[in-house]
Amino acid sequence: MFVKETGGPVDALWPLVSWVAVLMGRQSNRKDTRMNTTTMYRANVRRVKRHPNAIRADRAAQALAYYRVAALREPGAAVETVLSDFLTDLRHYCERMRQDLASLERAAQLNYLQEKN
Numbered sequence: 157m158f159v160k161e162t163g164g165p166v167d168a169l170w171p172l173v174s175w176v177a178v179l180m181g182r183q184s185n186r187k188d189t190r191m192n193t194t195t196m197y198r199a200n201v202r203r204v205k206r207h208p209n210a211i212r213a214d215r216a217a218q219a220l221a222y223y224r225v226a227a228l229r230e231p232g233a234a235v236e237t238v239l240s241d242f243l244t245d246l247r248h249y250c251e252r253m254r255q256d257l258a259s260l261e262r263a264a265q266l267n268y269l270q271e272k273n
Contacts, residue, residue: 209271 225231227245236257250257 212271 220238220242221234224233225243228238228241230237247257249255250260
């Protein structure tokens with residue numbers, strides 16, 4: 157749609173751009189089928205297995221880091237401020253969705269104690 161509406165130099169370049177995109181797709185597919193698994197380098201493989209609780213804490217840290225920037229728009233906000241604002245927003249959300257945050261928190265506390273041990 158966009159190409160048809162503009163006219164001019166964009167229309168002239170469109171066949172070249174689409175051809176390059178197709179060629180790049182073919183090249184990326186070819187690399188996957190030709191790569192020998194014995195020579196593949198996998199830098200992101202962990203050598204030490206992490207405890208599940210450490211993974212859970214990292215997930216929460218990533219969520220709060222996103223919340224700090226996206227919702228608060230304060231990249232330098234203190235952890236206490238971010239947690240307090242996030243919990244406040246959770247209360248508002250639970251109220252809107254007609255959920256009992258206190259019972260959810262009690263269930264979360266029991267899950268936490270089981271995962272901790």
